[in-house]
Amino acid sequence: MFVYLTELxxxxxxxxxxxxxxxxxxxxxxxxxxxxxxxxxxxxxxGRRPPFYLPWSQIVSIENSEILVRGRPETPGDAAPxxxxxxxxxxxxxxxxxxxxxxxxxxxxxxHLLRMEESxxxxxxxxxxxxxxxxxxxxxxxxxxxxxxxxxxLREHLIAWKFVQPLGHFGRAGQRQVLRLSDSHKPLDQLHxxxxxxxxxxxxxxxxxxxxxxxxxxxxxxxxxxxxTEDQVDLIEGMGEEHATRVxxxxxxxxxxxxxxxxxxxxxxxxxxxxxxxxxxxxxELLTHEEDTAGGIMTTDFVALKTNYTVDQTIAVLRxxxxxxxxxxxxxxxxxLEHLVGVVTLRSLIVASPERRLADLMSTxxxxxxTGEHRSAAAELxxxxxxxxxxxxxxxxxxxxxITIDDVLEHVAPELNR
Amino acid sequence: xxxxxxxxxxxxxTRSWLSARWRGLLIFFSVVGPGIITANVDxxxxxxxxxxxxxxxxxxxxxxxxxxxxLALILIQEMTSRLGVVSGQGLSDLIRExxxxxxxxxxxxxxxxxxxxxxxxEFAGIASAMEIFGVSKYLSVPVGGFLVWWMVVxxxxxxxxxxxLVACVVYISYIVAGIKIAPHWPSLLSATLRPxxxxxxxxxxxxxxxxxxxxxxxxxxxxxxxIVEKGVRIEEYRYARWDTIIGSVMVNVVAFFIIVTCAxxxxxxxxxxxxxxxxxxxxxxxAGKYNAYLFAFGLLNASLFAASILPLSTAYSxxxxxxxxxxxxxxxxxxxxxxxLYTLIIFISMGIVxxxxxxxxxxxxxxxxxxxxxxxxxxxxxxxxxxxxxxMGEHANGRWANVAGVACVSILVLLSLVLVASPFF
Numbered sequence: 001m002f003v004y005l006t007e008l009x010x011x012x013x014x015x016x017x018x019x020x021x022x023x024x025x026x027x028x029x030x031x032x033x034x035x036x037x038x039x040x041x042x043x044x045x046x047g048r049r050p051p052f053y054l055p056w057s058q059i060v061s062i063e064n065s066e067i068l069v070r071g072r073p074e075t076p077g078d079a080a081p082x083x084x085x086x087x088x089x090x091x092x093x094x095x096x097x098x099x100x101x102x103x104x105x106x107x108x109x110x111x112h113l114l115r116m117e118e119s120x121x122x123x124x125x126x127x128x129x130x131x132x133x134x135x136x137x138x139x140x141x142x143x144x145x146x147x148x149x150x151x152x153x154l155r156e157h158l159i160a161w162k163f164v165q166p167l168g169h170f171g172r173a174g175q176r177q178v179l180r181l182s183d184s185h186k187p188l189d190q191l192h193x194x195x196x197x198x199x200x201x202x203x204x205x206x207x208x209x210x211x212x213x214x215x216x217x218x219x220x221x222x223x224x225x226x227x228x229t230e231d232q233v234d235l236i237e238g239m240g241e242e243h244a245t246r247v248x249x250x251x252x253x254x255x256x257x258x259x260x261x262x263x264x265x266x267x268x269x270x271x272x273x274x275x276x277x278x279x280x281x282x283x284x285e286l287l288t289h290e291e292d293t294a295g296g297i298m299t300t301d302f303v304a305l306k307t308n309y310t311v312d313q314t315i316a317v318l319r320x321x322x323x324x325x326x327x328x329x330x331x332x333x334x335x336x337l338e339h340l341v342g343v344v345t346l347r348s349l350i351v352a353s354p355e356r357r358l359a360d361l362m363s364t365x366x367x368x369x370x371t372g373e374h375r376s377a378a379a380e381l382x383x384x385x386x387x388x389x390x391x392x393x394x395x396x397x398x399x400x401x402x403i404t405i406d407d408v409l410e411h412v413a414p415e416l417n418r
Numbered sequence: 419x420x421x422x423x424x425x426x427x428x429x430x431x432t433r434s435w436l437s438a439r440w441r442g443l444l445i446f447f448s449v450v451g452p453g454i455i456t457a458n459v460d461x462x463x464x465x466x467x468x469x470x471x472x473x474x475x476x477x478x479x480x481x482x483x484x485x486x487x488x489l490a491l492i493l494i495q496e497m498t499s500r501l502g503v504v505s506g507q508g509l510s511d512l513i514r515e516x517x518x519x520x521x522x523x524x525x526x527x528x529x530x531x532x533x534x535x536x537x538x539x540e541f542a543g544i545a546s547a548m549e550i551f552g553v554s555k556y557l558s559v560p561v562g563g564f565l566v567w568w569m570v571v572x573x574x575x576x577x578x579x580x581x582x583l584v585a586c587v588v589y590i591s592y593i594v595a596g597i598k599i600a601p602h603w604p605s606l607l608s609a610t611l612r613p614x615x616x617x618x619x620x621x622x623x624x625x626x627x628x629x630x631x632x633x634x635x636x637x638x639x640x641x642x643x644x645i646v647e648k649g650v651r652i653e654e655y656r657y658a659r660w661d662t663i664i665g666s667v668m669v670n671v672v673a674f675f676i677i678v679t680c681a682x683x684x685x686x687x688x689x690x691x692x693x694x695x696x697x698x699x700x701x702x703x704x705a706g707k708y709n710a711y712l713f714a715f716g717l718l719n720a721s722l723f724a725a726s727i728l729p730l731s732t733a734y735s736x737x738x739x740x741x742x743x744x745x746x747x748x749x750x751x752x753x754x755x756x757x758x759l760y761t762l763i764i765f766i767s768m769g770i771v772x773x774x775x776x777x778x779x780x781x782x783x784x785x786x787x788x789x790x791x792x793x794x795x796x797x798x799x800x801x802x803x804x805x806x807x808x809x810m811g812e813h814a815n816g817r818w819a820n821v822a823g824v825a826c827v828s829i830l831v832l833l834s835l836v837l838v839a840s841p842f843f
Contacts (some may be wrong), residue, residue: 204507
């Protein structure tokens with residue numbers, strides 16, 4: 001049987017034997033570490049007295065208009081809600097949460113609990129208009145009005161708890177604590193990085209910071225790549241240097257370079273020093289290019305091969321590097337001095353027999369841009385040839401990086417009408 | 419954007435005192451905006467009307483009140499922006515989380531009513547200002563409404579803020595008008611420094627009106643939201659505080675010159691007026707055509723300025739409190755309540771102003787009354803929130819800030835009640 005929190009809060013708490021009035025529930029405490037948190041107790045208040053903790057074990061029954069309890073929970077004692085519990089009022093009710101099913105930030109109007117024989121569990125949160133009117137005490141009137149006038153029934157808008165990411169509550173100013181949830185409760189994992197970025201941008205700065213800090217470096221980096229530079233800078237500057245270094249280390253080199261160039265020198269320098277040497281050198285190299293040139297928007301995460309590789313060898317290399325590379329469809333063939341001598345597509349690689357050498361497969365007429373060219377030159381090449389990626393070389397033909405279509409899009413998109 | 423920095427750069431070894439000053443100034447300019455804009459929107463059509471009436475009917479008798487009003491305004495707006503900086507949340511968000519949905523809901527209804535009344539006054543202000551220039555209200559109001567709607571829906575907050583900051587400069591036209599009158603400065607000074615109180619109902623109502631129009635409920639919501647949106651950090655907060663102080667002083671300097679202009683001309687000739695338009699028209703024969711135009715231009719600017727902020731601020735606060743999607747960068751279907759409320763307030767206010775014989779004075783009075791009913795709640799909630807150590811930590815109000823805050827809020831609550839109860843005396 002389902003019951004709303006508002007209905008529970010309207011019940012009187014009474015002694016089971018003498019029916020004395022103990023007060024009304026003002027908060028509900030549940031075990032946050034369960035997938036569907038079981039209620040472990042209530043905070044009950046009588047008049048102006050300070051609220052006391054009523055453990056679930058002392059509840060005899062929940063009736064229509066009252067909650068019957070045994071013992072004397074109201075006497076001052078040591079009984080307190082377990083540490084780390086979910087407090088309905090402090091964490092969820094009237095608070096913002098992330099609805100990871102709808103990928104948006106919403107405010108909770110009511111909670112929807114399921115009563116089974118021995119337990120009461122939090123199943124849904126109510127974010128809809130009917131929850132709002134229930135809280136206000138107008139739901140029956142509004143429903144009657146809607147039915148009478150428009151033959152319309154207000155719909156419930158419930159979100160299953162597994163799609164709910166609570167945003168914690170404020171501890172000391174600014175130090176928001178993220179509630180520890182069940183290990184299998186990872187609603188944020190269901191979001192696409194672009195959605196996660198959007199959701200983060202919808203949050204206020206403290207919630208954003210707290211939530212961002214609780215993400216793994218990989219997830220955080222993916223989300224960060226999708227955000228405006230200004231928000232990126234805010235987030236990175238707001239977090240500890242060690243964590244920031246790990247997050248930036250997970251970003252694509254071009255995004256990392258863009259971000260670092262906007263940070264304060266000292267901070268950027270420290271982050272670079274903390275990164276793996278190879279990566280930080282790549283990023284440093286990217287930072288030497290002007291922002292509006294091809295070099296300024298390229299990334300160094302591309303797959304480089306040698307002319308004497310066989311198809312088999314190439315595929316083995318690809319297995320290793322594909323994870324890091326921005327684009328695996330074009331594979332670039334370099335000579336000993338790293339000059340770009342040809343390009344092989346993934347398609348031609350797969351259809352070729354395993355022992356053939358890349359020198360025979362590759363096409364040697366490669367369209368390139370040089371690092372110093374304006375980025376609009378790259379955009380024009382994309383428009384003309386419909387490439388997915390474009391190699392960038394320096395004046396002597398040494399391969400420096402690639403520009404992918406999304407790098408170009410990112411710089412062209414602001415000029416499109418929104 | 420500039421060329422990308424080449425790392426590593428030579429370290430800036432020692433920062434001189436001068437460059438520290440420069441940095442301070444730079445930070446100030448990066449956080450400036452919310453306080454100055456809020457304060458200047460405060461000099462809206464309703465404000466200008468009230469100040470004109472005060473000057474025309476009571477001469478210099480009310481000038482002194484601007485000093486305590488300035489202090490109270492600084493005190494209140496400082497608290498609200500501190501709340502915003504520390505919590506990172508808007509005021510209605512904080513009220514909802516702290517005081518629950520019921521109070522928030524009814525408070526928001528009150529806010530909608532009073533802001534709606536204000537919005538009507540702004541469009542009426544656009545209409546009357548343009549009528550002085552000979553433009554029919556059936557042209558000026560729709561054009562003004564469209565301009566306002568378009569600027570917010572199509573622009574970004576940053577660009578809109580810049581437009582608003584420029585609009586603030588236009589208020590100088592009132593100062594120019596005041597100085598051109600060439601008042602007798604020594605007597606002005608003594609009138610400003612010497613409090614003068616008449617225990618008569620209409621004097622008290624006027625006084626309350628001047629205070630009520632300067633300290634209005636939307637201001638706390640708007641300034642806090644703007645400061646949150648700007649992402650001002652606590653380290654930068656002392657600069658943001660100057661933003662509030664400068665804004666509050668500016669608004670009252672402008673109010674001072676409006677009162678002076680009307681006191682020196684209309685009051686001395688014994689002319690009674692009812693609206694700001696009356697004031698501008700009556701000024702022409704007494705102070706010259708250009709002064710009247712300056713006055714009208716100021717009114718137009720103020721009305722347009724406030725008309726673009728009030729509906730937006732209302733939609734923002736209400737949706738934030740109720741948990742509906744917010745944002746001018748969202749599509750209509752993503753944030754229907756936000757756009758719905760925003761558009762509705764603009765269009766209904768425009769519609770009311772375009773009615774042939776619409777009761778402007780009555781609507782403005784009603785909105786002032788609701789103002790007076792809503793303000794005490796907001797100020798009390800604000801005081802509770804700003805004292806919440808769990809929320810504010812070390813930035814909670816200190817003892818003296820609380821003494822001043824409680825005193826100021828009590829006086830304002832009392833005066834609001836006086837205004838609400840005044841028709842019964």
